[in-house]
Amino acid sequence: MxxxxxxxxxxxxxxxxxxxxxxxxxxxxxxxxxxxxxxxxxxxxxxxxxxxxxxxxxxxxxxxxxxxxxxxxxxxxxxxxxxxxxxxxxxxxxxxxxxxxxxxxxxxxxxxxxxxxxxxxxxxxxxxxxxxxxxxxxxxxSEGILTQWYVSQPSLVNCGSEESGFQIRKINIGDVDQITYANFSSILISDLDHQDTPSLDLAQIIHGAFLNGSLVGLMTASAHKPTSKATIERIFIDRSKEASTVIKSLILSSAKYLAMQDISCVTIHPFTEKNVSLDLMALLDALGFKKRRVFVMNLKSVKTSNDKEKS
Ligand SMILES: CC(C)(COP(=O)(O)OP(=O)(O)OC[C@H]1O[C@@H](n2cnc3c(N)ncnc32)[C@H](O)[C@@H]1OP(=O)(O)O)[C@@H](O)C(=O)NCCC(=O)NCCS
The missing domain is CATH 3.40.630.30 (Gcn5-related N-acetyltransferase (GNAT))
Incomplete structure (x- = not known):
């Protein structure tokens, strides 16, 4: 009772x-x-x-x-x-x-x-x-958004042949100039900022994909060492490039990097209702990520003391 x-x-x-x-x-x-x-x-x-x-x-x-x-x-x-x-x-x-x-x-x-x-x-x-x-x-x-929970061990992410023609390297926020950035579109995962100009404020680990020296894609991940867990947070791709090949290279390189940092679990949460996320999900399936349940993601901005005084 x-x-x-x-x-x-x-x-x-x-x-x-x-x-x-x-x-x-x-x-x-x-x-x-x-x-x-x-x-x-x-x-x-x-x-x-x-x-x-x-x-x-x-x-x-x-x-x-x-x-x-x-x-x-x-x-x-x-x-x-x-x-x-x-x-x-x-x-x-x-x-x-x-x-x-x-x-x-x-x-x-x-x-x-x-x-x-x-x-x-x-x-x-x-x-x-x-x-x-x-x-x-x-x-x-915020009102919830449906996301598909995908998880993998970084060491198990694999696509067979890795020859993509892209050069992937870890970069810093300052390495990205705003003009290049303006040509990028956001692949919809994990957050609600996709309609804004892409911003890397929330990035912890950033990998950039380069083709003939030009930046053609970016992926950010957050890692939490105490629990050995990481989340792929955001992906931006140059609008003129074929997204899936760039994303595949970015995910593989980031996974390798995370495995070296002793991260044992990496999650990614594509929105289930957006067409572009469906392509991303097919790619995650091919890369060996495990598909779990659909989750509702809710967000809230943190109020600063200034915001609180104003309201
Ligand atoms: C979700 C959970 C943490 C809520 O704990 P709780 O102490 O009962 O919640 P509160 O008493 O603080 O309720 C706050 C508000 O939540 C909502 N709420 C809580 N329990 C609810 C219920 N059973 N049905 C509908 N609304 C509910 C109500 O809006 C409530 O406000 P109100 O009472 O003024 O209407 C509890 O039900 C729980 O432990 N569930 C199992 C674990 C879980 O689901 N965790 C979330 C996933 S991470």
């Missing part, structure tokens, strides 16, 4: 995750939460990944503690150097739900993300997860 009490949430405090005190609970709850499954099985973080992550002490792992000093909820997020904070998992113990505890966790996550300079908040949830999507709407996240 549910022991719900609408006032419980008020007496809950939000604290930092502590490996010694909270690891066992989070592992147990995480491994049994169907909503965390990206495919048929629930694959939760390993204990080692959670420990490494906590050692960062960046305030991205939170627990909700009740008056009896029990854990009643947790929130795990990745703050990446590209200034996007991704909400990876949020969970409230069943008998403590609907008392505002997730809202408290989310508020604290947003405050901390703002404090460490994050610009965007991002969340992925199952299309059937009404509780989560209502929670996000209540917290003013």
């Amino acid at each position: 549910s022991e719900t009490n609408p006032n419980h949430g008020n007496s809950v405090t939000i604290e930092n995750f502590c490996t010694e005190k909270h690891l066992a609970y989070i592992m147990q709850a995480g491994q049994n939460t169907q909503e965390f499954a990206t495919g048929d099985e629930i694959i939760f973080w390993s204990g080692e990944a959670l420990k490494n992550w906590a050692a960062e002490k960046d305030g991205s792992m939170l627990v909700a503690i009740n008056q009896d000093m029990e854990i009643v909820g947790f929130l795990l997020a990745i703050f990446d150097e590209g200034r996007t904070a991704t909400l990876e998992n949020i969970h409230v113990r069943e008998s403590f739900r609907k008392q505002g505890i997730a809202s408290k966790l989310l508020n604290e996550f947003e405050n901390r993300a703002a404090r460490v300079g994050m610009k965007k908040l991002r969340s992925f949830c199952h299309t059937t997860n009404t509780a989560m999507s209502n929670l996000l709407i209540r917290h003013h996240y």
Whole structure:
């Protein structure tokens, strides 16, 4: 029977995750939460990944503690150097739900993300997860966009022959001049900035594709070393070039680079409803990426203290 009490949430405090005190609970709850499954099985973080992550002490792992000093909820997020904070998992113990505890966790996550300079908040949830999507709407996240979850081990990304004629190398934001950039179109994955002039502000690792010395494509990825996880964030291709050959070369080179950085899992989230993403998905299938479930992606811009004063 549910022991719900609408006032419980008020007496809950939000604290930092502590490996010694909270690891066992989070592992147990995480491994049994169907909503965390990206495919048929629930694959939760390993204990080692959670420990490494906590050692960062960046305030991205939170627990909700009740008056009896029990854990009643947790929130795990990745703050990446590209200034996007991704909400990876949020969970409230069943008998403590609907008392505002997730809202408290989310508020604290947003405050901390703002404090460490994050610009965007991002969340992925199952299309059937009404509780989560209502929670996000209540917290003013964007209307969700459907994305296809693809995952691979970087060392397994392979297309047989690698001869493409492109030269791929890691580049910095400053290496890209705005004129070249204006000729690029964005391949639609993972974020909502695609209608704006492409901007690399959110890039952490950038690979450029060159043909006869000219830049013809770019791919950005964010990597999180404590969990050995990376995400391919954005792809821009020169409009006059055949996109799939450029993208293939960029993905292969980035995967090699990520494997050398000890990244063991790379994800990419093409939008399912855009034609160009369908081509990208066919390419990911050919490169050996595993297709998981369709997820709803919701975004929110982080309010600075100036924005808050104005509103
Ligand atoms: C999603 C979850 C974290 C919500 O936790 P919670 O503490 O019950 O949420 P809150 O009490 O803070 O609710 C805040 C808002 O979320 C929405 N919400 C929460 N539970 C809901 C439900 N069962 N049905 C519909 N809306 C719901 C409501 O809009 C609610 O505001 P309201 O009560 O004023 O209407 C919880 O249901 C959970 O742990 N689910 C399993 C794990 C999961 O799905 N995580 C998300 C994937 S990462």
